[in-house]
Amino acid sequence: MRYVLLFLISLSAGYAQDFVWTPGLQSAYADLQKLKIQSAKQRMARESARDGVRIFLDDYADMLLLVTSDDDRLFAAKSEQESTRLDALKKLSDTSPWQRVLIAEVRLHWAFVKLKFGKELSASWDVIRAYKLLSENQKRFPDFLPTYKSLGTLHIMIGSVPESYVWVAKLLGMQGTIRQGQQELQRAQHDPNVGLEAQLIDLMVRAYVLKFSDTDRQTLARLVSQNPDNLLLHFFGATIEQKNGRGEQALTYLLNRPADKNYQPLPVVENILGDIYLQKGEYERASLHFNQFLHAYRGQNFLKDTYYKLFLCHWLASPQNTRSSDTIARNLLQKVLSVGRTTVESDKVAQKFAESSLKNAPASGQKILMQARLASDGGFTDQALTYLRPYSEASxxxxxxxxxxxxxxxxxxxxxxxxxxxxxxxxxxxxxxxxxxxxxxxxxxxxxxxxxxxxxxxxxxxxxxxxxxxxxxxxxxxxxxxxxxxxxxxx
Missing domain, CATH: 1.25.40.10 (Tetratricopeptide repeat domain)
Structure with a gap:
């Protein structure tokens, strides 16, 4: 009996070592959240390859590399890692509340990646499986806070599904409301490991799904100022503020972002800077940033959108139509049709605009409306009113x-x-x-x-x-x- 007890104790001790947030892995996770991917990998290399937390963080690093680069060849090279890491996590102790959470996190990493690369069906199955794992973990370990970071996010997504598609979610066994999800994200923010990520997700949900309030804006500003070395926070702060029509604040976040060789390159920042200067009517400066984006970027998303924006810079800056100006404009619109793909919404809009404009050149009235739209979208409302005040609906x-x-x-x-x-x-x-x-x-x-x-x-x-x-x-x-x-x- 004594030897049996010793065996059981040693076995349970082994299971306890399956998911250990060592100081090195905590530092690696912090680095990943700042987009310091290489330093995080160096820290992880010194940790046990069998630790479930290490497996999760290896996957987190790959997810960040893929979504920031949009590189199809890198996606093809790394896509088999999903099943490899899932198999490794499944072999670890299912008595730990971490096991199902981290398996779900890996599935959600790859769902996000697959959506970026146009693999919607496979991504959907990953989301469904992650939801079921997190729901089961909530039942087994109701007080385990990390469960609620991603479960809360999924409940918000389910709660915001249009009415005509609710039956699909129910058929798949997925239920949730926006209020429920928000409460769960609030709970997750109290966890020492995932709290910062839960707070950022909460702000992004408010910006992209709900309504972003002045209180939310103050929380975002405080979060960015408290983490001056966090590139990811500066980037998401800029995208949130740009989305909510505060281009000047978005520009401040980007111009004050940390930038050195320790951070993962983010070519999309040049695209966002181009957008803001386009909204401000600084067309030459905007074109410079759009071209810098095209030079550094290796993906297929946002290419149509970028050539569309280059067309806008040229068209809006041209005081009158000339043969050479029309040729440049037409070439840029043809480029919209010939590059990239239409996975993201902005590329779909660019494709539709180019197809329409190549059939019928935009009228002068459309130029005024476009200038007003861009200025208004960026929050430059004085400028937008200046464009539209001389006109009425009858114009x-x-x-x-x-x-x-x-x-x-x-x-x-x-x-x-x-x-x-x-x-x-x-x-x-x-x-x-x-x-x-x-x-x-x-x-x-x-x-x-x-x-x-x-x-x-x-x-x-x-x-x-x-x-x-x-x-x-x-x-x-x-x-x-x-x-x-x-x-x-x-x-």
């Missing part, structure tokens, strides 16, 4: 242009915190868009939902969120539907 010849004029004016006043002036313009954009199901109608309905939500008029807010969901087949449907569904859930 534009097509229904689409008139709808866009009203939508742009509404968004400008909304960004200037003048919702009452915004409402009439957005409502007019919605009316003009309904017959032809223009995207301006869907986005106008979404913004009207937000305005009435702020006014605490829940009935009108819900009706406009529902209205946004009725628009079909527009280029922003996925993002608009997700946000409209999230808006309904939050009421």
């Amino acid at each position: 534009f010849s097509t229904t689409a242009e008139r709808a866009e004029y009203n939508y742009r004016m509404g968004r400008i006043y909304q960004r200037r915190e003048n919702p009452d002036s915004a409402i009439s313009y957005l409502a007019r954009a919605l009316t003009l868009s309904e017959t032809d199901q223009l995207s301006f109608g869907a986005t106008a309905a979404l913004q009207l939902g937000y305005i009435y939500q702020q006014k605490n008029d829940r009935a009108r807010a819900q009706s406009f969120f529902q209205k946004a969901l009725t628009f079909r087949h527009h280029e922003y449907k996925n993002s608009v539907d997700n946000k409209a569904k999230a808006g309904i859930s939050s009421l």
